[in-house]
Amino acid sequence: MPYDPSAFPPFAVTVDLVVLTVRRHSLCALAVRRGEPPFQGRWALPGGFVRADEDLAQAAARELAEETGLRAHDPSVPVQDNGAHLEQLATYGDPKRDPRMRVVSVAHLALAPDLPAPRAGGDASNARWAPVEELLQQGGYGRDGEPVAPLAFDHAQILADGVERARSKIEYSSLATAFCPPEFTVGELRRVYEAVWGVALDPRNFHRKVTGTPGFLVPTGGTTTRQGGRPAQLFRAGGATYLNPPMLRPEV
Amino acid sequence: MPYDPSAFPPFAVTVDLVVLTVRRHSLCALAVRRGEPPFQGRWALPGGFVRADEDLAQAAARELAEETGLRAHDPSVPVQDNGAHLEQLATYGDPKRDPRMRVVSVAHLALAPDLPAPRAGGDASNARWAPVEELLQQGGYGRDGEPVAPLAFDHAQILADGVERARSKIEYSSLATAFCPPEFTVGELRRVYEAVWGVALDPRNFHRKVTGTPGFLVPTGGTTTRQGGRPAQLFRAGGATYLNPPMLRPEV
DNA sequence: GATCATAGTCGTCTGCCTGACGATAAACAC
DNA sequence: GTGTTTATCGTCAGGCAGACGACTATGATC
DSSP states (O other): OOOOOSSSBBBBEEEEEEEEEEEEEEEEEEEEEOOOSSTTTSEEEEEEOOOOOOOOOHHHHHHHHHHHEEEOTTTSOOOOOTEEEEEEEEOOOTTTSSSOOEEEEEEEEEEEEOOOOOOSTGGGGGGEEEEHHHHSSTTTTTTTEEEEEEEEHHHHHHHHHHHHHHHHHHBBSSGGGGGGGBBHHHHHHHHHHHHHHOOOOOOHHHHHHHHHHHTTTTEEEEOTTSSSSEEEEEEEEEEEOOSSSSSOOOOO | OOOOOGSSSOOOEEEEEEEEETTEEEEEEHHHHHHHHSSSSSSEOOEEEEEOOHHHHHHHHHHHHHHOEEEEEETSSSSOOEEEEEEEEEOOOOOOOSSSSOEEEEEEEEEEOOOOOOOTTTTTGEEEEEEEEHHHHHOOTOOOSSOOOOSSSHHHHHHHHHHHHHHHHHHBBBBGGGGSSSSBBBHHHHHHHHHTTSOOHHHHHHHHHHHHTTTTTEEEEEEEOSSSSSOOEEEEEEEEBBBBOOOOOOOO
């Protein structure tokens, strides 16, 4: 049967990005302000149309670079400096999710170390890192007492799914290192876990666990006191992808 | 900005299904024979276009019902007889994955108990349950010595991803019960794990583990000897979704 | 410079879970 | 009855995690 355009309805396909980082002990996501309807002026996840000749992962990497300047981490290269982890999250295709037309969005999850202020088309006022709880509380009030509008489209759901993916994935993978600079201390890594999970972890047990997991951390030989206190050893992420046994998220 | 069709390239959106079941101690997937080009006569995963007014999950449930007669298991109803588990798997959008046009496929994963012979538009010769190793061995020879053509499109990759999802997910969730009939014995559940993972498990440790995990199994009071040997207690799936601690897949 | 606060690192102990495996129980086939 | 099959209970040793004590090495403060 030859190509018959009437045989299927046309869709627009976009990629949306959940870009997570840890700033000042809290898990933050990148949000951009919409400059046009629908939801003009509201915060949304960054994203855009997939181009005609582009793979989905390429489109996501392109959007990520446009919004943050980050290069996507090539999964075939285990350790790469200053590259964000990028993976496909899920696809959202409710017929009414975009009031203009039928749009299917392939959401991606990116994890990045703490970065300088974001840029959205060079306009800093239209992009920001916001704590995920703030973005997810629908119709509440932000830290400054100002009313908070929920994210545009179904982006609150997408963000929630991305956060949950990140929370569960750092349990059994070494992905938490994607939130850290190329060299980091055990304490810094622990604060990543604490921020992402929103819990306090015992520094001694955490230290024993991560240093005892083969392939997770590789000492670089250096030390730092950038966190104050006694100098701490610096590590790089090791080659291990999966943690066995996993880091257990404390129960409630 | 009004709806501007020139602002984005049009895509076709399909759903493809990885339908898994356990038959005769091996993990099998549903395959259908393609009746038209491209890949005419080759085996492929069942699937089809998403309709204009349909959600992605609805489209997947519709395709599943068309191919197998199964109703999709509503996730909000924890226990439902004879309903298959259905979840979104991943989305595949390589520009060249379909030679005819730009098609983005949202793959879904379905887990079903052992079923009578499948039907594909009523034609049994065009649908079958095949062991996943047989479908995944590219260009090899099947059990009957006949050469095996690889699956159409990128369906081998999709199937491999679905199998890996199932293998890892039964570790930390109660999803293995989706492969079982409404009432089943501990031994039947163990044989599911053994088929999906391709390993042998110790019956005594397995029994201790699953009966000791709260909420996993609920005794129905009945017994059965349908597997031969001493009568075994019958269980239903309990309300628990996540297993804590997880079932550990044996190393190597 | 003594003291304090802050982080980091090493140990210990106890309880739980797992893997290995022995032993018993209840059906069916002959 | 004897053997075979499957189910179920128990035991034991090793490993890992949570709770927590102790000590170390910095910078900050008086």
